[in-house]
Amino acid sequence: MLKEDPEVLELIQATDLHYLSPSLTDHGSAFEAYITKSDGKDMEYSEELITAFLDEVIQKKPHILVLTGDLTYSGEKKSHIDLADKLKKVERAGIQVCVIPGNHDMYSSTAVSFKKDSYTRVDSITSDEFTSMYSSFGYAEALARDPDSLSYIYQCAPSTRLLFVDVNASEVYNHVSNSTLQWIEEQLKQAEEDHVRVIAFSHQSMLKQTVFSAGYVIDNGIALERLYEQYDVLANFSGHLHIQHTRTGEHNIPEAITSSLAVSPNQYAEIALSSKALDYQTKCVDVSAWALSNHSDNPDLLDFAAYSKMFFDDNSYRTACEEYQYISNAEELAQYFVRLNNAYFQGRANTIEFNHDLNNQINKMTDHLSGYILSIRQEKTDMNHMHVDLD
Numbered sequence: 246m247l248k249e250d251p252e253v254l255e256l257i258q259a260t261d262l263h264y265l266s267p268s269l270t271d272h273g274s275a276f277e278a279y280i281t282k283s284d285g286k287d288m289e290y291s292e293e294l295i296t297a298f299l300d301e302v303i304q305k306k307p308h309i310l311v312l313t314g315d316l317t318y319s320g321e322k323k324s325h326i327d328l329a330d331k332l333k334k335v336e337r338a339g340i341q342v343c344v345i346p347g348n349h350d351m352y353s354s355t356a357v358s359f360k361k362d363s364y365t366r367v368d369s370i371t372s373d374e375f376t377s378m379y380s381s382f383g384y385a386e387a388l389a390r391d392p393d394s395l396s397y398i399y400q401c402a403p404s405t406r407l408l409f410v411d412v413n414a415s416e417v418y419n420h421v422s423n424s425t426l427q428w429i430e431e432q433l434k435q436a437e438e439d440h441v442r443v444i445a446f447s448h449q450s451m452l453k454q455t456v457f458s459a460g461y462v463i464d465n466g467i468a469l470e471r472l473y474e475q476y477d478v479l480a481n482f483s484g485h486l487h488i489q490h491t492r493t494g495e496h497n498i499p500e501a502i503t504s505s506l507a508v509s510p511n512q513y514a515e516i517a518l519s520s521k522a523l524d525y526q527t528k529c530v531d532v533s534a535w536a537l538s539n540h541s542d543n544p545d546l547l548d549f550a551a552y553s554k555m556f557f558d559d560n561s562y563r564t565a566c567e568e569y570q571y572i573s574n575a576e577e578l579a580q581y582f583v584r585l586n587n588a589y590f591q592g593r594a595n596t597i598e599f600n601h602d603l604n605n606q607i608n609k610m611t612d613h614l615s616g617y618i619l620s621i622r623q624e625k626t627d628m629n630h631m632h633v634d635l636d
Contacts, residue, residue: 246401254518257311260313261485262506263505314448315484315485317349350370352371356368383399421468445481452500473496483501488589490502491592510591525630533550568613578603599622
């Protein structure tokens, strides 16, 4: 914990790293086939991306680094071991690290290693192993821990606490149990009595912000929202969706869903808390600068933003082509979807120039992808910034 309140408390939040230990792949044909179905997650350069990100964090020197789940690709024990080792370097630089698990981090039946044209199942971890491996990244220093989940509260400065709500190691997946809700209320009531501000974090979102809800939004998130309103929680920050999005709920609690670090444009969030305001904005990891400083001659790394965008767009294109393969102008629709999907994931759907004729065609279609495109058209603002007045 910081001994004194800084004038501005600076946090960096990243989510859905989906880190894969380099020891688990030889980048052979099985791996290449696998990552083409990875929803745009760039696993080819997972090691380089995470290393560049953590080096960038160390250079920026925030007070706290928060990682809100899906730390590993599919819960591989070796990936957890290697990532935890990397996080030790961040703490040695004087930056506290706090983590919570995501749905990909424990009890995984899809944890595998890749060699040539085949894959082999490898060990995943349990919730007890998670708290042991990441003990020094929030759990050991916690002010209090919930006995029925991996939720905890952390005193980061004399006047500020961070509440981490876990719904992935709980008795009912993606649901805050009554006992955990009671524990959360006890922590918020204590913070109120101590005149301490609280910022909340979760992996799945508290609010329904997009057409995606089942499995993406905490089932009883409304219960959290009501508690947060009652005890003046400043905001909730989450991930899981991979899409950059912000919204203030009916109970006036703002939430920012930060996009996946593993997906173009490879963003993380900077959160600044002063006595007057809470400000949130996204930044892209500068992998190219990291590659240049490390004397890499790999063209993908030296222009990583272009490479990562191309990888993501190729995935979007394949999805659209499969959906629209029997339509006469399938190519035109696929290219249109690529542009929309890219901007939407970045949280910049407000920059899209919509095609009137294609929109009219899509309006008449009833498939899932067309419904998704229609939802993108409702976005009117840039989702990469959030400002909360505290006066």
